[in-house]
Amino acid sequence: MKLKQHFNLLKGLGLRSRALLISSIPVLVIGLILATLFTAQRFKELDESLLEQGEMISAAFAHGIFESMTQRQGHTVPFYAQRILEEDNVRSVAIHEVDGTLITRAGPKMRPLAEGVSLLPAPDTTTATGRLTDSTLRVIHPIYPASSYHPLAGGDANAGWLEVEIDRSNLIIAKYRSLLYTTFLIVLALAINTVISLRFSNSIGDVVDGIKKALEDMSEGDLEVRLEEDAYGELRELQTALNQLGSSILEGQQELQQNVDQATEDLRETLETIEIQNIELDLARKEALEASRIKSEFLANMSHEIRTPLNGIIGFTNLLLKSDISLTQRDYLDTIQKSSESLLSIINDILDFSKIEAGKLVLDQIPLNFQEVVEDVLTMLAPMAYEKHLEQVSLFYSDVPTGVIGDPLRLKQILTNLVNNAIKFTEHGEVVIRVMLDDQKDDMATIKVTVSDTGIGLTKEQQRALFSAFRQADTTTARRFGGTGLGLVISKHLVEQMRGGIGLESEPGQGSTFWFTFRAKVHNRDATFTPLIINQSCKIAICDVNATVRANLRNTLQKRKIEVVEYSDMGALTNLLRSNDSAQPQAIIVGVNAQKPLYTDITQLSKMNQHGIPLILHGNPADQTTLAELLDGKQLPLISKPLCQQKAYEVLGGLLDSDAFETGKSNVQNNPLLLGSMTAQDLRIIAVDDNAANLKLLCALLEDLDVSVTACDSGIKALQQFEQREFDLVLMDIQMPVMDGVETARRIRSMEGRDKHTPIIAVTAHALASEKHTLLNSGMDDYVTKPINEAQLIHIIHKWTGVNLHAENERKVEHTTNDTQDAAVDMKLGLKLANNKADLAEEMLEMLFNSLQKDKETIRVLLEDEDYETLQEVVHKLHGATRYTGVPVLQEASLVLEESLKLKKLETVHVLSNALLNEVDRVIEWCEQNRDMVAP
Numbered sequence: 001m002k003l004k005q006h007f008n009l010l011k012g013l014g015l016r017s018r019a020l021l022i023s024s025i026p027v028l029v030i031g032l033i034l035a036t037l038f039t040a041q042r043f044k045e046l047d048e049s050l051l052e053q054g055e056m057i058s059a060a061f062a063h064g065i066f067e068s069m070t071q072r073q074g075h076t077v078p079f080y081a082q083r084i085l086e087e088d089n090v091r092s093v094a095i096h097e098v099d100g101t102l103i104t105r106a107g108p109k110m111r112p113l114a115e116g117v118s119l120l121p122a123p124d125t126t127t128a129t130g131r132l133t134d135s136t137l138r139v140i141h142p143i144y145p146a147s148s149y150h151p152l153a154g155g156d157a158n159a160g161w162l163e164v165e166i167d168r169s170n171l172i173i174a175k176y177r178s179l180l181y182t183t184f185l186i187v188l189a190l191a192i193n194t195v196i197s198l199r200f201s202n203s204i205g206d207v208v209d210g211i212k213k214a215l216e217d218m219s220e221g222d223l224e225v226r227l228e229e230d231a232y233g234e235l236r237e238l239q240t241a242l243n244q245l246g247s248s249i250l251e252g253q254q255e256l257q258q259n260v261d262q263a264t265e266d267l268r269e270t271l272e273t274i275e276i277q278n279i280e281l282d283l284a285r286k287e288a289l290e291a292s293r294i295k296s297e298f299l300a301n302m303s304h305e306i307r308t309p310l311n312g313i314i315g316f317t318n319l320l321l322k323s324d325i326s327l328t329q330r331d332y333l334d335t336i337q338k339s340s341e342s343l344l345s346i347i348n349d350i351l352d353f354s355k356i357e358a359g360k361l362v363l364d365q366i367p368l369n370f371q372e373v374v375e376d377v378l379t380m381l382a383p384m385a386y387e388k389h390l391e392q393v394s395l396f397y398s399d400v401p402t403g404v405i406g407d408p409l410r411l412k413q414i415l416t417n418l419v420n421n422a423i424k425f426t427e428h429g430e431v432v433i434r435v436m437l438d439d440q441k442d443d444m445a446t447i448k449v450t451v452s453d454t455g456i457g458l459t460k461e462q463q464r465a466l467f468s469a470f471r472q473a474d475t476t477t478a479r480r481f482g483g484t485g486l487g488l489v490i491s492k493h494l495v496e497q498m499r500g501g502i503g504l505e506s507e508p509g510q511g512s513t514f515w516f517t518f519r520a521k522v523h524n525r526d527a528t529f530t531p532l533i534i535n536q537s538c539k540i541a542i543c544d545v546n547a548t549v550r551a552n553l554r555n556t557l558q559k560r561k562i563e564v565v566e567y568s569d570m571g572a573l574t575n576l577l578r579s580n581d582s583a584q585p586q587a588i589i590v591g592v593n594a595q596k597p598l599y600t601d602i603t604q605l606s607k608m609n610q611h612g613i614p615l616i617l618h619g620n621p622a623d624q625t626t627l628a629e630l631l632d633g634k635q636l637p638l639i640s641k642p643l644c645q646q647k648a649y650e651v652l653g654g655l656l657d658s659d660a661f662e663t664g665k666s667n668v669q670n671n672p673l674l675l676g677s678m679t680a681q682d683l684r685i686i687a688v689d690d691n692a693a694n695l696k697l698l699c700a701l702l703e704d705l706d707v708s709v710t711a712c713d714s715g716i717k718a719l720q721q722f723e724q725r726e727f728d729l730v731l732m733d734i735q736m737p738v739m740d741g742v743e744t745a746r747r748i749r750s751m752e753g754r755d756k757h758t759p760i761i762a763v764t765a766h767a768l769a770s771e772k773h774t775l776l777n778s779g780m781d782d783y784v785t786k787p788i789n790e791a792q793l794i795h796i797i798h799k800w801t802g803v804n805l806h807a808e809n810e811r812k813v814e815h816t817t818n819d820t821q822d823a824a825v826d827m828k829l830g831l832k833l834a835n836n837k838a839d840l841a842e843e844m845l846e847m848l849f850n851s852l853q854k855d856k857e858t859i860r861v862l863l864e865d866e867d868y869e870t871l872q873e874v875v876h877k878l879h880g881a882t883r884y885t886g887v888p889v890l891q892e893a894s895l896v897l898e899e900s901l902k903l904k905k906l907e908t909v910h911v912l913s914n915a916l917l918n919e920v921d922r923v924i925e926w927c928e929q930n931r932d933m934v935a936p
Helices: 002-011 015-070 074-085 169-219 234-322 327-358 370-380 382-387 408-424 460-464 487-497 547-558 570-578 599-607 621-630 645-655 692-704 715-724 741-751 769-777 790-801 805-820 827-833 838-865 868-882 888-902 906-929
Strands: 090-097 102-106 129-132 136-143 160-167 366-369 391-396 403-406 430-441 444-453 502-506 512-524 539-543 563-567 587-591 615-619 638-640 684-688 708-712 729-733 760-764 782-785
Touching: 015 074, 015 129, 015 136, 015 160, 015 169, 074 090, 074 102, 169 234, 234 327, 234 692, 366 370, 366 408, 370 382, 370 391, 370 403, 370 408, 370 430, 370 645, 382 391, 382 408, 391 547, 403 408, 408 430, 408 444, 408 487, 408 512, 487 502, 487 512, 539 547, 539 570, 547 563, 547 587, 563 570, 570 599, 599 615, 599 621, 599 906, 615 621, 615 645, 621 638, 621 888, 621 906, 638 645, 684 692, 684 715, 692 708, 692 790, 708 715, 715 741, 729 741, 729 790, 741 760, 769 782, 782 790, 790 805, 827 838, 838 868, 838 906, 868 888, 868 906, 888 906
Parallel strands: 391 430, 539 563, 539 587, 587 615, 615 638, 684 708, 684 729, 729 760, 760 782
Antiparallel strands: 090 102, 090 160, 129 136, 136 160, 366 403, 403 512, 430 444, 444 512, 502 512
16 A cells, blocks of 8 residues: 555656656665665674684784793793783783682773673683673683694693783774765765766656647647757657647647638538528418418317317107107118217317327316226226127225316226227127226325236237227228227327326237226225114125136125125025025025026026025116026016126115115205206206307207206297296307307396306317316316217206106106016007007008917928027027017027027026917917917
């Protein structure tokens, strides 16, 4: 890390400092190494020379001292000691006996030896030995004869010890002097190196400074500056290259300036062109805005002009279908009605797509029950699914808020598109709608809806083009399914406006799952239902071969704290009824599968129900009718498919005495204005429309519902009527001459008192969403789009007056039906089918009577031979014949048997055939008893 820091510090130095530092470091390092070696060698030599001096002095006098000591001349020993003391650097001299006894000493006392060092060396030592003290060198030498031939030479030759102490002061001074010389030499080398390095770096620095100055001048715009090429080597090449660079840049700048001048001229011309184009674009924008305005007006006018005649076509077609017409005319009218409704659907799709493209599509934000929205869509499409024998199931997960703020009409439109496509492209199996909570933060919920089918599926290529306008999965001329190809495109835009997304998952031959999400504000949170009597238990058994249907039923019942027991086959349910278990369920719900209805098993189950447990069908009205035939007229309660939660509770509540099915009062009952006993005959409604056909249609629809209606073809006449009397409801057209519907509504409001408020319903053919908001803000109470039909009228009248015309109409029809349902022949119906021509009615009845006896025998023979294919043809012809005569029961019996034969429901053929033969006998008997009515 330190090395890296030093390297970074070196990088921050200038060129001169760096060159000086780089050149000085090697000199300094080498000098220090050499000085260290030299000094160490010099110090060693000085130490060795001092030791040699001590050894030489000791050796020189040791022989003489030996002679003096051995020849009894001891008085001369001090003389030798004094003589040795006179030698250079000798500080003290001592002569010892062999055992260390001091003989004599010259000079001061010797410096003490280091701790652990003995005073005398080993006895057999023959050479001098040096011992260091703190400031001296003590050299001790043995005293022995000079020659080995001396008479005393031998093992006892050592006569004693001579010790000389030498002062090391001069030695230390010599060492310092050597160190000083070495340091001086290093400094001198560094000085010489610095002088040389400075001169070299200065010469390089001058060149670099010149290059730097030239580059600064060039950066400031002086491209004509040139360097004097006075350097050498690479620096001279650098100067030359820089001069060439300056020349090149100068040439480039001149060329660039020329290009800039040219570009400026081109830009000036372009700006002039853009300015012209901006003026043209501004004019085009104004034209586009005007075109958009005209398009919007055209859209509204086209909607009005197309829907107005369609209103008359569809409305009067429905009225004609209720009148006394022939079957051929009825077929024609059915074709007109279906074609008109198909045309209306196409017009709606095109108008919706146009509104989306124009950005005029505005969504409503009103409270709604999303579960009811889903159930309404499934109920509407139930006949289509029933025709293809498909199961329709909706699974509404418990954590999903049902009360939200949104646009129910557009949500129904999206669901209808997806479910309709699922049914259209599915030949067998089921269509399952799942509603789940994707996310919820505070009171904002993201709801996800999936529509899964078991149909033909889609390839990857088909999926990529599926959400494109006017595109379909099958675009060949031999395609089986029609449509404009706008449904999914419109749904995609609607979902995006709801801040959601849409997509699909599909594999060819394995079905498809379409899904969409939308964000909505939670309006209310449904509280968990708790039975009023907690101790009262309710247990219901459900049986259906379809697991999804069972799951839907189970979830619906468990919301009301009901104990549910599930069975997937009839055998287990049969064992339950045969057992005498005390814990029997309060009711049994049996599902009728669309493909395998198992009528015979359900019939046997009903007949063996000894405990009297209510047996409830979960299927379609046709299933209920078929089973009624098999049960000799006994009609089982019905919970229709697809399941509607509230209707299911009502059916169960009517059969079971359980608080779990107690429901709250309806909105109409809670409205103090609607608590009276008003009927259709009590209603006074005024219809205002300048179009004679539409006005006539409104009056005809209302009169057919036994409602008193006042017709006005202008707003002025409507005001005159209001001055004379009061009305319960106003049906107001918007686009009228002189005084339009909005102005008429304002005048009516000004004529009302504080305690009086007459509901005014806008009836218009305009298609823009902004039109609706404008009308509601101008004093209208509600909005109905043409073409209007009887169902819309019944709904709007019930909503604003509380009179349920639908219920009254049902009671009337039921009463009429009950009067005639037991009769084998209904001559009034026959007369109606014959276009009120009595002769034709009698002739048709006679033809039927003449063929019945033969058909009766043929049916019995074919039934015994089990020739069901031929039997189907005979029954089909019989059914066709009954449609032109007044034999409703025989017609229904032949229809049910024909459907069973077509669906290969062979287990019910014998029972239904017997019912048909019994009805044939009744018709024959009636004709024989009334011969006067049948021409001979």
